[in-house]
Amino acid sequence: MSKRAYGTLLLAFMLAATAALAGCGGGDSDKKLIRIGEVTRSLFYAPQYVAIEKGFFEEEGLKIELTTTPGGDKTMTALLSNVIDVALVGSETSIYVYQQGADDPVINFAQLTQTDGTFLVAREKIDNFDWNSLKGSVFLGQRVGGMPQMAGEFAMKKNGIDPHHDLELIQNVDFANIPAAFSSGTGDYVQLFEPTASIFEKEGRGHVVASFGTESGHLPYTVFMTKESFIKKNKKDVQAFTNAVYKAQNWVAAHSADEIADVVLPYFENVDRDILVSSIDRYKQQGSFATDPIVDEAEWNNLIDVITSAGELDKRPEHGVLVNTEFAKEAIAAVKQ
Structure with missing residues (x-):
């Protein structure tokens, strides 16, 4: 999505809360509800579906509602208008919002994919x-x-x-x-x-x-992000969310494409299983799935170089402005592999 499009973000789209609801993790009513908006349904996001289906979010006391919000503009609008709590989308969207002078910036806190897909x-x-x-x-x-x-x-x-x-x-x-x-x-x-x-x-x-x-090369291609205000009010839940993501990343790294395909199959019912396996294997072979949730500075700078090369950047945001690695580092320290 172009940075110019964000000037009219909130007027362009208001997402109905019931739209395209899919993949709710089970769980008891006492679990904290986190509403995720994914920018598209893709095998590129296999670790997210693993986190839901293997019960990693539930283990961390969370209940997940997953909605597909097609396109970066719609996903970010849903986040900014509080229709969702967490967005799974490219880091460039947080930069475009920042360039519009947002009072409540969108913070990248857990990376899911580390290459273009x-x-x-x-x-x-x-x-x-x-x-x-x-x-x-x-x-x-x-x-x-x-x-x-x-x-x-x-x-x-x-x-x-x-x-x-x-x-x-x-x-x-x-x-x-x-x-x-x-x-x-x-x-x-x-x-x-x-x-x-x-x-x-x-x-x-x-x-x-x-x-x-x-x-x-490596860059924070798809990242879980949320508003700074949400992080301040829900640090425990953001930590639990990141822990679940890291558990899924470990699981994906340790299992074959064949095993991963069996887990994510409910999200791709119209795709032949052999295609699921070959697609996941292709992503695993080229290292697309991040092995931990940290958005590191080298990846961030590569992202900035890509956006700059495309002529879509007004000013270069520093890593620490829109990235919070606190939760990812704590997840790595706390989660047993």
Whole structure:
């Protein structure tokens, strides 16, 4: 989401509390309710679903309501308007809110993914892909100002490709419609998340030729965040939440893609199990799932470099302004592996 869009955030969208409710963790009525808004439903967020399904939130005295709030703008609006308590979204959204001069800044407190989660998919099979193949092509990209697009452009520039001059870049297709647009013939290349990338390969509609996650390096790509005021009033609950996330991260690191697929299957009922396994394995192999909740300074600075390269940053926020590592560090010290 572009920083410009946040100026009209609260007027643009008011989320109904009942919309797209999914994946509630069980638990007794005496458990603290935490409402999570995830920016999309994705295998990229497998550790979150593991935390719910394996009962890690319940162990920490929490009951979870999980709502899918499609898009960074809608997710952040839901958070700022108190429809949800915690947002699972890209860290760039907290930066855009900060740049608007928010009195109650959004704080990143527990990292879930540490790389970009998209893959470069070509319409035709390419045995020995070279980034120069993108020159003169039609590229079906992601939304301006969103992390997928910014990380994609960062990776292209790293490989000597100017995404705004060396190819025809299409960015006027809504996120949810990008796969269908590519299937219908738009573009020579497209940027896709899993499991869509694997589904396209299986059905012969496209072929994965590169990973934007590998190319753009470690960064706080998807993070649990909340308002500073919520943290001040609910420190115990934020700590419990972070503990549960870390338990799930340990579990994911210790188990196979096959075992993880069995746990997250209820969240992807319309996806073949073999696709779930291959998608999760692809993310595990490239180290996309964070192994602990800490948003460290090196990752943050890489994120800032990516956003700066995309021309979406007015001023460079320091790590300590929008990141709180206190809960992550305490979780690492308290949770037995």
